[in-house]
Amino acid sequence: MTGRDGIGRIRQRLRHWSKRRQRLKAADVASERRHAARKARLRKQRRFGLRLERSAERMLRRQGLRTLARNYERRTGELDLVMLDGDTLVFVEVRFRGAGAWTSGIGSIGPGKRQRIARTAELYRRDHPEHRLRSVRFDVVSGSKPDYRVHWDWIRNAL
Secondary structure, eight states: OOHHHHHHHHHHHHHHHHHHHHHHHHHHHHHHHHHHHHHHHHHHHHHHHHHHHHHHHHHHHHTTOEEEEEEEEETTEEEEEEEEETTEEEEEEEEEEOTTOSSOTGGGOOHHHHHHHHHHHHHHHHHOGGGTTSEEEEEEEEEEOSSSSOEEEEETTOO
């Protein structure tokens, strides 16, 4: 092997690694774009969810309930709405299912979610001693959009 052949192989390897590095950079850029698009989609979904929760809250207030808290969060979970219906403390889970969904809003709440809601409700009662002696009810407000308007179903004592 002459020195010239060794240099040729080195150049060949450098070209190979240079092309590979360019491909990896292109993959990183594509990955960053996908990540940014996903974050934007999640922000949009969060805003949409908050608008739906406000709409459900307005519907419940028209029915005579009084809002005590929105989006009460603890490590155990989140309560969408905490409301008062006379002397009853009501914990409301708001669900929305678009057209073509397989399950209803209440059908989408599994046993794990029910446990998290119950644990978080207990923490709310512990943090707010003025409500400790009140009776408790767990409601689900299920929204669907069969046409251009959101249709709400209020299910009392759902959980």
